[in-house]
Amino acid sequence: MDVAVAPIAFSGSHIDRADHIRNDPAALDALRTAQARLLRMDGLDPVLTDDSALAWGSLADASADSELVFLGIAQGVDGEHGCFAEVPATTPSGGPHAGPASWNAMVVLESGELAAYGTARALVGWHMRHRFCAVCGSPTALAKGGWQRTCSNAACKSEHFPRVDPVTIMTVECEGKLLLGRQPRFAPGQYSALAGFVEPGETIEEAVKRETFEEAGVRARDVEYVISQPWPFPSSLMIGCHAYADDPAIVMDETEMDDVRWFTREEVTDALAAVARGEQGKAFGAPPKAAVAHALLRWWADRG
Amino acid sequence: MDVAVAPIAFSGSHIDRADHIRNDPAALDALRTAQARLLRMDGLDPVLTDDSALAWGSLADASADSELVFLGIAQGVDGEHGCFAEVPATTPSGGPHAGPASWNAMVVLESGELAAYGTARALVGWHMRHRFCAVCGSPTALAKGGWQRTCSNAACKSEHFPRVDPVTIMTVECEGKLLLGRQPRFAPGQYSALAGFVEPGETIEEAVKRETFEEAGVRARDVEYVISQPWPFPSSLMIGCHAYADDPAIVMDETEMDDVRWFTREEVTDALAAVARGEQGKAFGAPPKAAVAHALLRWWADRG
Known part of the structure; x- marks a missing residue:
C-alpha cells in the first residue's frame, strides 16, 4: 500500500x-x-x-x-x-x-x-x-537533543535510546472470509485484526504465524506485508500483514480473546462503511479510521 | 521473499x-x-x-x-x-x-x-x-519464565519486556544500478546496504527514505518490503526493503559513512558469487551469507 x-x-x-x-x-x-x-x-x-x-x-x-x-x-x-x-x-x-x-x-x-x-x-x-539506568540503577540525563539518555554513573555511562516496539497485526483469509477477533476490553460488538509484539529471535512472518496460532489456533501461511504505522501508545511500530489459512477451525485463546470469528467480504465492507457514519456494521463494529487495522480491512475489502 | x-x-x-x-x-x-x-x-x-x-x-x-x-x-x-x-x-x-x-x-x-x-x-x-528499573532505579527480578522483568519496589512494580529494535536496511535502485555504502569499521573493499533504526513517529517507509537521504543524499521512492530477520547483536529486527531513486547524485554523510557508490547488476552478481568462494568480488566485497543485506542483494540480482 x-x-x-x-x-x-x-x-x-x-x-x-x-x-x-x-x-x-x-x-x-x-x-x-x-x-x-x-x-x-x-x-x-x-x-x-x-x-x-x-x-x-x-x-x-x-x-x-x-x-x-x-x-x-x-x-x-x-x-x-x-x-x-x-x-x-x-x-x-x-x-x-x-x-x-x-x-x-x-x-x-x-x-x-x-x-x-x-x-x-x-x-x-x-x-x-527512563529516568534511571536499566544497567546500574543510577539516574540518567537527557542527551543529544532528547534522542538519547546517558547514565550519570561515571563507571557505567550507558547510553539508552528511544524504544520502538514492533508489533505484527494481521488479517488472515480462508475460503474468502477474514479472521477477526475481539479482546475483553473492546466495546460490545467491536472486532479487529489479531496482533502481537514481535519477540526476540523471530521474523515478521514468524511472529504473524505464531500470534495467529496462539490467539485463534489457525495456521497462517504466505504472509505478505501491507502497511506500517507508528502508534504512540506508548511507542509501537505496527506492521500490518495479510496471510492465508487452509483450515478455518478456530481454537481460541480464552485468556486473551473474548471471541474470534470469520467475516465475509460483504460484512467487512458494510462495517467499514458504517464507521464513516459513526455506527457499527450489521455484523460487527470495525476499528476506527486512524487504526492500522482499519486500513488493513479496507485494503482487503477493496481488492475483493 | x-x-x-x-x-x-x-x-x-x-x-x-x-x-x-x-x-x-x-x-x-x-x-x-x-x-x-x-x-x-x-x-x-x-x-x-x-x-x-x-x-x-x-x-x-x-x-x-x-x-x-x-x-x-x-x-x-x-x-x-x-x-x-x-x-x-x-x-x-x-x-x-x-x-x-x-x-x-x-x-x-x-x-x-x-x-x-x-x-x-x-x-x-x-x-x-536490565537488572534495574528504568522508571525508579530499583533492582528488577526475572518473571514469566524470562519474558518479563518486574521492579522489586512495591511502590513501582513496573513491568519490563524484552526489547526488539526495528532497523530498516535498504537497497536503492537508480538507472539499473544499486546504492551501497561502507562504514569506516568495515573491512577494506566491503560494501553493504544502507541501514538505520526506525525512530518513534515514523513508518517503515519513512525510515527508509530518511536514512537514504541522511546517509547518501538520495531521495528514495516506492519503498517495498522484501524480507525480515532477527539479528541478535544485541536485539534488532532487520526490515529489508527495496526502493527506487530518480536522481543518482550522492551527498554522503561523512560522519557515518566512508563511501557510498552505485554498483551495476554485473558487479553485484560477481560480488555475491565471490562470497561463496571466500573472496571479494571484482568491484567490492559483498556482505556475508548470514546477513540480511546478502539476501537483499541476491533478491535484486536474481530478478534482473
Missing part, C-alpha cells in the same frame, strides 16, 4: 528531524531562540487550538526543571523554527493507551500535525519511563 | 515458544526436570559440540545465583524437553556486536539451531542490561 496515496494516521510529519543537529550542541543551542516553538501538552495528551490545530508556545513556557526534546525543524511563514517538547520533572498520571483527547486528535488534526504530536508523545513518554 | 523457500539466518527455530507456559508457574516448574536442557554459552557466545551443533547441558549445570530463561519446548527422540538459558549474576565482558564465535556459528550451525542460539543471546543479553 503506497502511503503517499493513503497516508496512515501518525505518519507524514512536516517537521524535518534534522538529525545532524542532535549531535551538534552548538547548532542545537542556536535553535533555542525566541522563535523556537514548544509543543503544548497536557501531561501526554495533545492540546489543540480553537481551530483544531496543535497548540504551540515558546521555550519560555517550559518549566525550569523540565528537560527539552528537539523534535526537528519546521518551516513557517516567517522562516525556520526549532520545535521542542517538554519532559516534565514529575511524571503525570495516565496510562500508555490513547485517551479521549488523543482519539479526538486522530479525528480532527491534519495528518502532518497528528504525526508531530505522535512523535512527541512517544519520545516524551519514553523519557518519563 | 518466501522465508520458507529461502530461510534467512536466525529464523526457523525448532523450539516451540509455548508462551502459555510463561504465565503458568506450575507448568514452568513441571518442566524443570532432569530431562530439561540448558543451553551452554560462553558469556553471550555460542558453545558448539565437536560435530558443530549447539552444546546443551542440564539445569544442574546452572550456577545457583543465575536466573533461568525459558526458551520453550523442544521435541527430542526421547520426548519433549523444556529448554532454558542462563543469565549469569555477573555480566561477562564483550560488546553487543557479533564476535568470531558468532560468525563461525552462522556458517556451521544448522539454521534451526542458529535461530535457537539467536533467541537465547538476545534474551540473555537483554536481562543483563
